[in-house]
Amino acid sequence: MSLYLRLAWRNIWRHSRRTLIIVLAMALGLALMMFYDGLVAGFNQAIYGNAIKVLGGNIQVHAVGYRSEASQTPLLPLNDDGAVVKAALAQPQVVAATRRITTGGLASSREGAFAVGITGIEPEKELEVNLAEQHVVAGRNLTADDGDMIFIGKGLADAMGVQVGDRITLTGRSKHEQMRRRTMTVVGIYDLGMADIEKRTIYVSLSEAQSLYDLTGQSTEVAIALKQLGQEAAVIAALRPGLPGYEIESFEANYPELQSALATKGGVMNIFSIVILMIAGIGILNLLLMAVYERTREIGVLGALGLKPRQISFLFILEGTMIGLVGVAVGIVLGLVINGILMQVGLDYSAFSGVTSYMALITGRVYPSWGVDKLLMRALTVAIISALAAVIPAREAAQREPAEALHYV
Amino acid sequence: MIQLFKMAFRDLGRNRRRSFFSALAVGMGLAMLLLLASFIKGEYGAAIESSIRLQSGHLQVRAKSYDESKTSLKWEDLIENPDQVAAQIASLNPVQVATPRLFASGFVSTGNESAGVRIFGIDPLSEANAPYREGLVSGDFLTPDDREGVLIGRRLADNLGLSVGDQINLSVNTSNGDVDEQPFTVRGIYSTQTGGFDGITVFLPLAKAQAITQAENRASTIFVLLKDSAQTDAVVSALQGPNYQVLTWAKMNELIVQTEDLASGYMSIFYLIVLGITATVIINTLIMSVFERTREIGVLSALGMKGRRIMAMFLAESSLLAVGGIILGLILGGLVVAYFTKYGFFIGNFGVTGILIGDTIYTRLTLKDTVTLTIMAFVVTLLAGLYPAMMASRMEPVEALRAEK
DSSP: OHHHHHHHHHHHTTTHHHHHHHHHHHHHHHHHHHHHHHHHHHHHHHHHHHHHHHHTSSEEEEETTSGGGGGGOOOOOOSOHHHHHHHHHTSTTEEEEEEEEEEEEEEEETTEEEEEEEEEEOHHHHTTTOHHHHOEEEEOOOOTTOOSEEEEEHHHHHHHTOOTTOEEEEEEEOTTSSEEEEEEEEEEEEOOSOHHHHHTEEEEEHHHHHHHTTOTTOOSEEEEEESSTTOHHHHHHHHGGGOTTEEEEEGGGGOHHHHHHHHHHHHHHHHHHHHHHHHHHHHHHHHHHHHHHHTHHHHHHHHHTTOOHHHHHHHHHHHHHHHHHHHHHHHHHHHHHHHHHHHHHOEEOGGGTTTBTTGGGOOSEEOOOOOOTTHHHHHHHHHHHHHHHTHHHHHHHHTOOHHHHHHOO | OHHHHHHHHHHHHHTHHHHHHHHHHHHHHHHHHHHHHHHHHHHHHHHHHHHIIIIIOSEEEEETTOOGGGTOOOGGGSEESHHHHHHHHHTSTTEEEEEEEEEEEEEEEETTEEEEEEEEEEOTTSGGGHHHHHTEEEEOOOOTTOSSEEEEEHHHHHHHTOOTTOEEEEEEEOTTSOEEEEEEEEEEEEOOSOHHHHTTEEEEEHHHHHHHHTOOSEESEEEEEESOGGGHHHHHHHHOOSSEEEEEHHHHTHHHHHHHHHHHHHHHHHHHHHHHHHHHHHHHHHHHHHHHTHHHHHHHHHTTOOHHHHHHHHHHHHHHHHHHHHHHHHHHHHHHHHHHHHHOEEOOOOOBOSSOOOSEEOOOOOHHHHHHHHHHHHHHHHHHHHHHHHHHHTOOHHHHHHSOO
């Protein structure tokens, strides 16, 4: 085997220029994929980092049946929210676990009306993990016993033309179908630099939400904040057995469209990258066809020395694969350079915050990552396509008759 | 010149398989570029068209102080006697239809579920509402004097589990800053194949919308469709007045244009890389054929062929490869694009609400894109031939003649 490897390695460098050109083609293909992967990862980070902070935690616990109706924020109280909080806090990775009530409503003033998400929170317990509470620009934070007080974002305050101390009307439904209307006083305004998010997220104290929605002593959600992004799966797995009858989900479940958008785009990108690599593969094919032709005599000698046709064709396939792998190595360097530069510069997406709910979570610029998470799969694709490109020349080489090939001048 | 191409053609024919594969590389590259370009055109072209049809129109005339982001219903932000104003606008020659609409924010609730919506008060008889009427999937369209019926989108109906005849509670903001709540019956369910629109838009007859919001005889906007969008500017200047602001479809759909520009920006990086890879394949093929023919080149130059002419011969080869590749690419790309133009590419729900993108994208290949990309492919292939051609032209005749076969 090591003999074949050595032979193939020497063979591909016999005409180093043409090999290098094809290596460049493969490298460009791989670098393009790394660029894409890095962009997607950077995009996810930009969105998810903020998503966790806006959602109040990496993990959300709801009553069974919540997710299927999540877009309507149903008022489904948890059976025993105290037990959920206790179980969550017992996990070492958990920073905070707080009870919430989430629902939708209409906030209106004389200036206009806005459909908003209303979140009842335990203000003191959430302070450490709630981004809004950490960015108060006017007035003060909520406290646990604030009634008729509302904490809104700057985006909404600007749009509605209200300031701290002004009153706005909040309309929502209670558990028993009838609408509840309440006039509330703005106690504080937060600023996250994400106007679209601020416009649809307002906070009240949990006790106020309980009385507003007939949920005395109850809550609809427990938000669990973790020390680090990426610990979700482990914590969820640890919590599930002890908490039957609850839907325990990572924050990603709140953005199903983001997942499906990324999955579709990733699929399209996979197909494109295969087509691109096939084009580069034609380069390998032509190169090896040429090599077979040039080395006719040599192949004859190998055959005369007793190398089986199968072994000769294996040698050529090895050469094709090797060119591909050198391409991978060069491509990795190229990809790292491109992504490294983009990590410094960043890409500006702020103009597109209005396009989707998840785009609104991007503050300022998006910084791509190194793009190496899928590298193994990408490199494998390159190797396989390179090997396949070598099949036709390899068959050609194997079909030569030693005696004839030797006579070839 | 003709002789040169004849020679080039024969030389390519000496190794047909290799020439075919090189042309195929160009063809595959071109086909891919055509598909990408037509996809972007299809996605955003359709987005602008749906937006014009469904929500922006070609023009909208609003009160000077109206602020779209607030959906204000204050009387001073609205247009008085909208029917009269609409009739006036409709009398202009390039205008196809002009109809008043009233916008409000609202909140639909049923049982334990609720959803924020926007309310369009429309004149059910106006032909501008044809897209909604034609999109009716069940029930009936609204009538002008319907006082209890609403028309809701299929996505909203699915989310809330509603069907025709069901009762809903609708809360709507009013002109005096209050919120009014009334029960309604789902009269019909429509679908525009655009989830971002269907999920949040609820229709009421204009008269009922005016009553519930206490806007009285006022509307938020006059929605105008033109016979030809090229006449937009002419109509805008005709409508200019002290009391109104006139918004054009281009202004209202700025976000789509920006998003398209961004997408095209990314695509041009993609184009360059694809063409770059194609170029390397061509360079390599030609370098190999230069080497193969070293002796021949020596003979040619010994016979008195000038270096320039040898170079021209190899450039002729690469341009023939380019033409062959382009033909292959146009056939291959044309077939793939034709398939996706007919059957579309299903993308499902991307959660896009800011711009109206349908759940299926139909590719659109414009002549301009085809010509630009074809020229790009040709130029890149020709440029790729430059280096091998120069190599061939610089060979010393004597040395080349001595070269081993």
